[in-house]
Amino acid sequence: MGQLSLSTVSAAGLGVTPPEQFKVPEGFEVELLHEVAADSEGSWVSLTVDPKGRLIACDQSGGLFRIDMSSGEAKVEKLEIDFVGAQGLLCAFGSLYANVNARDQPCGLWRLTDTDGDDQYDKKEHIIPLNGGSEHGPHALLVTPDGKRIVMVAGNNTNLPEKIAHSRVPKVWEEDHLLGRMPDARGHNANRMAPGGFICSLNPDGSEVELIATGFRNPYDIALNRQGELFTYDADMEWDVGTPWYRPTRINHVISGSEFGWRNGTGKWPAYYPDSFGSAVDIGPGSPTGIVFGYGAKFPKKYENALFISDWSYGNIHAVHLTEDGSSYSGTYETFATAAPLPVTDLVIHPDGALYFAIGGRGTQSGLYRIKYTGDIAAANAAEEVIALSDEAKQLRELRQSIEALHVDDEDLPVSAEDAIQLAIENLSHDDRAIRFAARIALEHRSPAAWKATVLSQTDSEAKILGVVALARTGDKADQADAVKALASIDLETLTASQKIDFLRAAGLVAMRLGDFDAAQRDVLIGKIQGQFPSGVDSLDRELAIMAIYLNVPGSTAAVVAALEDSPSQESQIHYAMALRAAKEGWNMDLRRQYLAWFNEMATARGGMSFGGFLDNIKKVTVDGLSDADKKSLVEVLAKPKQTDEAPAGPPREFVKEWKVEDLVDVVSDESHRPDFANGKAMFAAATCYKCHRMGLQGGILGPDLTSAGGKYSPHDMLVSIIEPSKVISDQYGSTQFLTEDGDIITGRVINMHGQVLNVMTNMLDPSSLAQVDRESVIQTRESQVSMMPNGLLDTLTAEEIADLVAYLRAGGNAKHAIYTQPVASR
Structure with missing residues (x-):
């Protein structure tokens, strides 16, 4: 990785973030193309590329700007048409589509056209009226894989379009909390109910709106991979951090008819519910904005195939590396570009093969940047392992898509209703979760009278359970007894843990929907x-x-x-x-x-x-x-x-020793010692690891997930990470030092901003405690050489307790790991 240099700026304030402050992978170069003038050009929040290769940007509170890069420099002109506040732009079908989300403006989707050929948009049509004004409003747009329609995404404060010709999502959404939910303790969105944020498609003239998916919080952008599969990057509710209903920002694979379980307050559905499709990749705290696949970029294959996602609040562009996982996807991510502050709003791949992105929003200093690859692409590709697409995954996707073709009304089915029901029921017990999900949705589009008897008589427990879920969601009180009878016939002892969860959810839905x-x-x-x-x-x-x-x-x-x-x-x-x-x-x-x-x-x-x-x-x-x-x-x-x-969070422990790595290497590597799982787990809590780190399904989210740490790090490396946390600091968890003109030094991570004020998290153990930094007062910024992970976490533990803790980390919190079951070495 490139190194972040110390950048000295004038006492007038930070200004736009300079390119030399960025950290990017080796071989990449960041260029500042244009520093947006706040008084005349505003703060840019959306980008698109027009048919002539020019960029079009929109100010959050102002007009549209066109940027011509053909001369090598950014030539910026304000477009003549009177237009304000688009948070989604798309050049397609001979028009500029703009999704307006602004206060005191008619919000929703507008179509702008040039009727007289003078290279200026002079006509505007309001083709999909929507409510807006909240940041959780109408957002990004793209063209469908067949090139015939437009896909649009909107946040959870946006009402559904008034006219929906068809819904791939069965229109049966409810809150569905067996013991009831509680609204946000600070009142946020207390009155916003299901279906939450949504994705829909429409014809170029705004007609024939089709609802594709629901249950999002506030995704800002959408992207299609080469297989035509849709993805979005959904927001967390950062006020929920530390609670069981907190859900990190995450990449969602958006399949037909999917529901992602956003509900207000305590009501967010866990990803493991059978009626919530969950995430492909969990990212962590942040504020999602623009996303784009790297297709067409003159980058090494690893990055050309990546999904680039923007985190506005923490100032990151991540590269998500998706892999086929049955008919769906999973993956990993890395921080691709970061600086402080870096409120990235939108990004595009330009025909010139570079990644262009804008920073801005909420009145913050805006700028336009370009990232190019200047290294040896052939050498970079030769060094990377190429993962070929799987024929099996392709076949599973095709099966899922054939079932998704049934997410329509009976008159639009490609097969008979009887064949549609048979195909759905056959796949309710498929090993692939996405196929099971699609099959249940296909059933929910048919009348329960046509399939209830068949699905409740299934011998496969998973099929029967998901059939009960479908019946609970679409049936009526007369179906209650049959649904309970079907559940009663299932032997829980034969079910996996996941199937037991499905059983419990099915029973809960029956009680809530069909009657107690x-x-x-x-x-x-x-x-x-x-x-x-x-x-x-x-x-x-x-x-x-x-x-x-x-x-x-x-x-x-x-x-x-x-x-x-x-x-x-x-x-x-x-x-x-x-x-x-x-x-x-x-x-x-x-x-x-x-x-x-x-x-x-x-x-x-x-x-x-x-x-x-x-x-x-x-x-x-x-x-x-x-x-x-x-x-x-x-x-x-x-x-x-x-x-x-x-x-203290728990009973205080007495100081034992200021441990050094060399004191403990032999102790934690001693294979003749049988580690104690329960004690290791207890020490994970005693060392306050749960405050920031996750082990399995438990723990915090501000630090790295430690579940797989044992497969990556040796006992020695683990000790170094714990005892000397500042020796190697991950880009994702690094912090910045701000020196103000008053001589104050504030160290932490920028997690939010408004205008000239930066909100900086200075203590990972207390994420709601923020320091406010006025950008105008900053005279120096630099990468902090001190980790936000505290020192001395092991100093109240004995050597034996530390050995048990390290063994627990190496085992990934798994009591059945070989560390606890294999014979110990003799001395």
């Missing part, structure tokens, strides 16, 4: 799940806890309180606390005291802006349900604890 269980049905379902909790599988245990509390399973309250206390993960603890607010069975004073005392223990826990409010609101529901006598008996635990910034 009667006493006999409850007894049957209680018999199914009694003794299953805890299973040791975090995702399954979360769903078992919800269902057990809903059914009033005897002993469930005590079991969930025990899980609340035993789980080392802050997220799982909060999940159980949230579920317990609805528990009615088996409470006694000791259990209530344990439960309420947990809220006091969480007083020093840290999370996003809504984190503390969520905990307060969960506790309030419980306290409001207590009698006056109970409140009097519990007065000690009901009193709010005194909070100090220095209060």
Whole structure:
């Protein structure tokens, strides 16, 4: 990677971020093409390339600008047409399409045309009116793979178009929370309900709108790969950080009829629900903006085939390397370009083979840049392993697409309705999750009367479960008894953990959609799940806890309180606390005291802006349900604890030693020592690793996921990373130092900005605590040589405890790993 140099700027402020401050892979070069004049050109938020190879940009609060690069320099002209605030631009079908999302302007999709051939757009048509004004409004546009239609994406504050000719998503969306949800503790989007953000397609004249997918938060852009598959980069809700309903920014593979489970407040669906399609690649905290595949770029193949995505708040362009995963995709990502600040808004691949991108938005300093490859492409390609496309994956995609062709009304089917139902049912139990998803959606487009009996009589448990999901979503109260009977016929002991989750979701949907269980049905379902909790599988245990509390399973309250206390993960603890607010069975004073005392223990826990409010609101529901006598008996635990910034998250541990790597190398590498899994897991919590890092499904998201660390790093390297965190700092987790004209030095990561104010996260253990830096006061910026990971994390642990911790890391948190099961070496 190139090195970030110290850049000294005038006391007038940072200005546009200079190219020499960028870090990019070896062989790439960043050029600043144009520093946007704030007073006359605004702050650019969208880009497109016109048929003559010129760029068109739009100011968030102002007009359209055309940039001609043919002379080697950026020649910028403001287009004459009166137009404001497009957050999506597309040159296609002889027109400029602009998706307006601005306050005090008619929002939605506009078509601009040049009617007199003078190279100026002079006619504008409002072809799809939409509400806007919020940043979660109408966004990007692209042309469908067949070149005949336009695809459009919009955030969750955008209402669906008034006229929808067809919906590939069955129009049966609901909130679907068995124990109920709670709105955001700060009131954000409290009244926004399903279906959330959406993607649709339309004819060039705006007619025949077709809804493709729903359940997004706020994706800004969309992209098509060479196979014609659609992708987007969806936003997180950063105020949720630290809670179980937090979902990181993520790459979604957008298949026909898909639902991605955004709901407001605590209600986001987990990715493992069978009726939520989930993510292809989880990225982490950020603010998604423009995305584009590198096709056509004069880059090494690795990057030409990458999906480039922009993170506005953290100032990154990531390169996502997608790989075929059955009929869908998974993948990895790397930071491709970064600087501070770098509020990237949009990017395009230009016919000249370079990547062009704009920074700006929210009134911040805007600029236009270009990234070129100046190295030896042939040598770079020779050094990279080329992964050939799989014939098997192609066949699976073709099968999925043949099923997706059934996501239409009966009169538009390519086959008979009977054949459509047969194909769907045959694939409900397919090994490929995307094919199962497509098959269920195909069923939901047909009348349940045509398939209910067949699907509920399936011998395959997965097919029957997903059939019940489809029936719950599209049937009526008369179907309730048959749905429960079908679930009752399934032996849970034969199911995988994932299938058990599907079973529990199916049962929950039946209760919510078709009618609550009667006493006999409850007894049957209680018999199914009694003794299953805890299973040791975090995702399954979360769903078992919800269902057990809903059914009033005897002993469930005590079991969930025990899980609340035993789980080392802050997220799982909060999940159980949230579920317990609805528990009615088996409470006694000791259990209530344990439960309420947990809220006091969480007083020093840290999370996003809504984190503390969520905990307060969960506790309030419980306290409001207590009698006056109970409140009097519990007065000690009901009193709010005194909070100090220095209060530890758990019991304090005594200082042992300021450990050095050389002190511990032999200890952690000793193969004659049998490591203790439980102690290693406990030390992972004691060293506060869960605050920032994830192990499996548990832990934080501000630092790297450590689940696979054992396959990448030796015991020695692990010690170096923990004891000497500043020795090697990943680009993704690096920070910047800002020196102000007052002599202050602020070190951290820029995570948000508005106008000239940068919001800088200075403490990864307290992500909601931000320092504000005025760009105008900055006189120097440089890459920090100090990691944001604290020093001394092991200094309260003994050598044996550290050995168990390192073994736990090497095992990826897996108690069945060979580290714990293989014979130990003799001394």
